[in-house]
Amino acid sequence: MSTTSPALLGPADIRQLAGRLDVRPTKQLGQNFVVDANTVRRIARLAEIGPDDLVTEIGPGLGSLTLALLETGAQVVAVEIDPKLAAELPATIATRCPPEVAARFSIVESDALLVQAAQLEVDGRTPTAVVANLPYNVAVPVLLTLLERIPTLRSGLVMVQAEVADRLAARPGEKAYGVPSVKAAWYADVRWAGAVSRQVFWPVPNVESGLVQFTARPHPVADVSREEVFACVDAAFAQRRKTLRAALAGWAGSADAAEAALRKAGIDPKTRGERLTVEQFAALAAAR
Ligand code: SAM
Numbered sequence: 001m002s003t004t005s006p007a008l009l010g011p012a013d014i015r016q017l018a019g020r021l022d023v024r025p026t027k028q029l030g031q032n033f034v035v036d037a038n039t040v041r042r043i044a045r046l047a048e049i050g051p052d053d054l055v056t057e058i059g060p061g062l063g064s065l066t067l068a069l070l071e072t073g074a075q076v077v078a079v080e081i082d083p084k085l086a087a088e089l090p091a092t093i094a095t096r097c098p099p100e101v102a103a104r105f106s107i108v109e110s111d112a113l114l115v116q117a118a119q120l121e122v123d124g125r126t127p128t129a130v131v132a133n134l135p136y137n138v139a140v141p142v143l144l145t146l147l148e149r150i151p152t153l154r155s156g157l158v159m160v161q162a163e164v165a166d167r168l169a170a171r172p173g174e175k176a177y178g179v180p181s182v183k184a185a186w187y188a189d190v191r192w193a194g195a196v197s198r199q200v201f202w203p204v205p206n207v208e209s210g211l212v213q214f215t216a217r218p219h220p221v222a223d224v225s226r227e228e229v230f231a232c233v234d235a236a237f238a239q240r241r242k243t244l245r246a247a248l249a250g251w252a253g254s255a256d257a258a259e260a261a262l263r264k265a266g267i268d269p270k271t272r273g274e275r276l277t278v279e280q281f282a283a284l285a286a287a288r
Helices: 011-021 037-046 064-071 083-096 136-149 162-169 179-187 226-238 255-264 278-287
Strands: 054-058 075-080 105-109 129-133 155-161 188-196 209-216
Touching (some): 011 083, 037 129, 037 155, 037 188, 054 136, 064 075, 064 083, 075 083, 083 105, 136 162, 155 188, 162 188, 179 226, 179 278, 226 278
Parallel strands (some): 075 105
Antiparallel strands (some): 188 209
């Protein structure tokens, strides 16, 4: 270990740590740990974070990515649901980092879906970035919950199942465009940031992984709440093969009412939800 940098974890370190703690990775918690230093460095680099950032990492696990995040000079507040992993991580960080680096780390033991911004506060500020290898089964709700609850988030870089990465980054008209794409676009510009090999994980997952990068942007301007816009999005995609006039009949009260709202928002009633931008959904919700 150099005197100023964390010592990143390799395959032998992960094996040894997991053995000592008797960690048996569970599918339920999406526990696939990264065993490759190049991958965690790549994630930290793509996240474009540095000493000015307070990064929240969801699911730090054994600490592979955490150490790479600390290497950038950022402050890190991690959220881990597994009590055993949450309890051990401070010791791993202390062993592998100089004290001034370890001082930039803190951990909250919680389900990320329940965490509130105030719990992630460090020195009076809340996170500016989220960087994580997300538990795959709850990746979308975790991401959307964080974007909703932490308005100070400026950017993020998350690793998710490749199929989910496609959905999050899809544009209107693309096959993967759906509810996660529109809801994520409410908060941020989202883009695909690369593939990750299965071989960098222990245990090796049975799905491909991808990276998604996002940059926060102002919400679409409309005289309507986020909840109302999202209700319209959910209704439109619940029957995605139907025209919006038909798909939104329940949401608007009748097919005629849906058509009136669509026309008022300047949208062809025969179009489908998969063609609308988040701005158009906002205009439509406001027109009901
Ligand atoms: N960051 C580590 C890495 O890259 O090696 C571990 C990533 S692993 C894919 C997902 C991690 O998220 C695990 O440590 C798991 O215990 C944790 N986790 C699962 N569900 C969670 C939740 N709802 N809230 C917080 N952490 C969760």
